Amino acid sequence: xxxxxxxxxxxxxxxxxxxxxxxxxxxxxxxxxxxxxxxxxxxxxxxxxxxxxxxxxxxxxxxxxxxxxxxxxxxxxxxxxxxxxxxxxxxxxxxxxxxxxxxxxxxxxxxxxxxxxxxxxxxxxxxxxxxxxxxxxxxxxxxxxxxxxxxxxxxxxxxxxxxxxxxxxxxxxxxxxxxxxxxxxxxxxxxxxxxxxxxxxxxxxxxxxxxxxxxxxxxxxxxxxxxxxxx
Amino acid sequence: xxxxxxxxxxxxxxxxxxxxxxxxxxxxxxxxxxxxxxxxxxxxxxxxxxxxxxxxxxxxxxxxxxxxxxxxxxxxxxxxxxxxxxxxxxxxxxxxxxxxxxxxxxxxxxxxxxxxxxxxxxxxxxxxxxxxxxxxxxxxxxxxxxxxxxxxxxxxxxxxxxxxxxxxxxxxxxxxxxxxxxxxxxxxxxxxxxxxxxxxxxxxxxxxxxxxxxxxxxxxxxxxxxxxxxxxxxxxxxxxxxxxxxxxxxxxxxxxxxxxxxxxxxxxxxxxxxxxxxxxxxxxxxxxxxxxxxxxxxxxxxxxxxxxxxxxxxxxxxxxxxxxxxxxxxxxxxxxxxxxxxxxxxxxxxxxxxxxxxxxxxxxxxxxxxxxxxxxxxxxxxxxxxxxxxxxxxxxxxxxxxxxxxxxxxxxxxxxxxxxxx
Ligand SMILES: Nc1ncnc2c1ncn2[C@@H]1O[C@H](COP(=O)(O)OP(=O)(O)OP(=O)(O)O)[C@@H](O)[C@H]1O
Ligand SMILES: [Mg+2]
Numbered sequence: 001x002x003x004x005x006x007x008x009x010x011x012x013x014x015x016x017x018x019x020x021x022x023x024x025x026x027x028x029x030x031x032x033x034x035x036x037x038x039x040x041x042x043x044x045x046x047x048x049x050x051x052x053x054x055x056x057x058x059x060x061x062x063x064x065x066x067x068x069x070x071x072x073x074x075x076x077x078x079x080x081x082x083x084x085x086x087x088x089x090x091x092x093x094x095x096x097x098x099x100x101x102x103x104x105x106x107x108x109x110x111x112x113x114x115x116x117x118x119x120x121x122x123x124x125x126x127x128x129x130x131x132x133x134x135x136x137x138x139x140x141x142x143x144x145x146x147x148x149x150x151x152x153x154x155x156x157x158x159x160x161x162x163x164x165x166x167x168x169x170x171x172x173x174x175x176x177x178x179x180x181x182x183x184x185x186x187x188x189x190x191x192x193x194x195x196x197x198x199x200x201x202x203x204x205x206x207x208x209x210x211x212x213x214x215x216x217x218x219x220x221x222x223x224x225x226x227x228x229x230x231x
Numbered sequence: 232x233x234x235x236x237x238x239x240x241x242x243x244x245x246x247x248x249x250x251x252x253x254x255x256x257x258x259x260x261x262x263x264x265x266x267x268x269x270x271x272x273x274x275x276x277x278x279x280x281x282x283x284x285x286x287x288x289x290x291x292x293x294x295x296x297x298x299x300x301x302x303x304x305x306x307x308x309x310x311x312x313x314x315x316x317x318x319x320x321x322x323x324x325x326x327x328x329x330x331x332x333x334x335x336x337x338x339x340x341x342x343x344x345x346x347x348x349x350x351x352x353x354x355x356x357x358x359x360x361x362x363x364x365x366x367x368x369x370x371x372x373x374x375x376x377x378x379x380x381x382x383x384x385x386x387x388x389x390x391x392x393x394x395x396x397x398x399x400x401x402x403x404x405x406x407x408x409x410x411x412x413x414x415x416x417x418x419x420x421x422x423x424x425x426x427x428x429x430x431x432x433x434x435x436x437x438x439x440x441x442x443x444x445x446x447x448x449x450x451x452x453x454x455x456x457x458x459x460x461x462x463x464x465x466x467x468x469x470x471x472x473x474x475x476x477x478x479x480x481x482x483x484x485x486x487x488x489x490x491x492x493x494x495x496x497x498x499x500x501x502x503x504x505x506x507x508x509x510x511x512x513x514x515x516x517x518x519x520x521x522x523x524x525x526x527x528x529x530x531x532x533x534x535x536x537x538x539x540x541x542x543x544x545x546x547x548x549x550x551x552x553x554x555x556x557x558x559x560x561x562x563x564x565x566x567x568x569x570x571x572x573x574x575x576x577x578x579x580x581x582x583x584x585x586x587x588x589x590x591x592x593x594x595x596x597x598x599x600x601x602x603x604x605x606x607x608x609x610x611x612x613x614x615x616x617x618x619x620x621x622x623x624x625x626x627x628x629x630x631x632x633x634x635x636x637x638x639x640x641x642x643x644x645x646x647x648x649x650x651x652x653x
Binding site for chain 2 (some may be wrong): 080093
């Protein structure tokens with residue numbers, strides 16, 4: 001088994017009918033590593049995450065996740081790979097509006113037997129434990145509709161969901177852009193700590209270079225992407 | 232699958248308001264459809280049950296449906312009468328077991344008057360060969376006795392002993408020229424039958440003759456009122472003509488030969504019909520309307536199903552984000568597809584269940600009233616296979632319809648990937 005969580009070799013990607021967005025000769029993320037990927041708006045950060053998550057297919061090159069070449073997998077195998085090994089946090093609106101807080105956190109377990117097994121018996125207790133670690137301890141708060149939570153609270157619920165069942169990789173696509181500086185730093189610290197505890201590699205994407213100090217390593221997309229920045 | 236089913240359920244619960252509206256649309260359409268179907272079945276049964284145990288109905292030549300209509304359903308008029316001697320001749324045939332003569336033409340406050348003999352109460356049968364039963368009183372024994380149907384008694388509030396006068400002809404009101412100089416008296420009230428018998432005033436054949444003394448020209452002779460009751464009672468009141476008669480045979484096997492013999496009667500032309508045949512013919516006339524009604528209610532169900540489609544399609548845009556979240560946490564496109572199909576199926580299934588419960592609740596409450604009022608029995612139409620099939624068909628159709636938004640969401644979830652911008 002490789003000690004690389006993500007390995008990219010000569011990746012090219014273009015949205016249908018458009019100029020290439022990604023041309024990445026080499027990029028790696030080690031297991032357990034916490035990496036900050038910086039890039040201006042429109043530079044292709046979200047696109048790159050989509051390719052890594054196996055939702056978008058590379059036009060050329062090799063993208064390996066946990067040693068598995070995504071191109072060699074069928075689309076349903078890629079879906080299963082994502083369900084079992086990846087936690088995802090978006091910029092905003094991370095939660096399914098009709099599920100409770102705990103229901104949102106345990107959602108990945110519905111689609112992944114591996115993560116169900118990792119959690120063991122009581123999914124709800126594990127969800128509450130994770131939420132507690134992220135500072136959401138108030139029982140009354142957990143009963144609230146997710147749309148009534150503050151954005152910061154919603155992002156922490158999303159973080160708990162990304163972490164549940166200990167996936168090997170957590171990818172976060174600008175999860176703090178709607179938070180103030182204080183809440184943002186606190187969120188990143190909590191997320192990093194939890195990722196460290198479960199041993200997950202963290203790939204954190206943002207346009208805000210000032211966050212780099214909170215991570216093991218920082219990479220500028222412009223350095224690794226030859227397709228260049230247009231925006 | 233059960234994971235997706237619980238998601239579908241929670242998603243519906245989250246949109247309760249619009250889901251309930253859709254559900255009500257489906258429920259009402261299913262209730263309407265089943266209601267029409269049950270009324271139709273009930274009407275057909277009630278219709279076929281109007282007369283039984285009678286082998287032939289004989290009258291002057293006319294259409295067979297027409298003869299059935301006026302002799303059994305009290306609708307329309309006879310174009311000609313049957314003379315008494317001819318009737319006697321048929322009644323005396325060796326293959327004829329019994330006959331019941333009837334004479335129509337007068338009315339009482341909108342109800343038809345039927346002149347007959349007491350044999351009518353013995354031989355006229357309806358439903359599963361049920362004889363007429365007296366709820367109160369007795370058959371006629373005196374010349375001016377009347378036995379009234381259940382509806383007549385209820386609607387007019389008549390009791391045993393209530394006097395009544397007949398009017399000549401079939402005017403709805405007893406206005407104009409009438410038989411007010413010859414009052415009758417209610418001596419018997421029949422139990423409800425759900426047949427036109429309920430809406431009939433029965434008197435003896437002789438009474439019909441008696442009240443028409445002085446009417447020989449078709450209009451009232453000014454001298455008619457000078458003939459008093461005592462004089463009338465002394466007359467020979469054997470009718471000269473009757474309108475039609477019911478025939479029971481000695482042996483059912485001879486029904487076709489007897490009918491042919493009557494139809495080819497020498498002298499006065501006659502027509503004999505087999506009630507079952509004529510009923511079927513009459514029903515086939517109404518079958519068109521019945522089918523049209525069914526078609527309309529099927530369309531109403533289709534409208535209900537389309538409302539499922541629109542409600543899901545319109546919600547799809549605002550749920551785009553939800554779909555990409557589900558994809559991100561590991562839902563496969565198939566999950567997205569089945570989520571929407573199941574949502575549609577659930578709404579259809581629940582709507583149909585509510586609709587079925589609704590129509591049965593309505594039947595439970597209104598059934599007895601409808602039966603009493605129109606003689607259409609809806610009681611025998613409790614939960615049955617039709618309901619089950621309707622439930623299955625509606626659920627299946629909504630699952631199929633759900634594939635339209637499901638396919639759209641499926642396609643979009645592939646194209647959107649994780650990068651939906653909201
Ligand atoms: N679904 C899509 N179809 C076509 N082009 C797209 C699509 N999504 C993104 N793009 C294009 O790809 C390029 C990269 O977009 P991407 O969303 O990856 O940028 P980003 O770095 O995440 O930007 P931001 O910081 O604003 O989120 C942009 O030029 C964008 O217009
Ligand atoms: Mg982005």
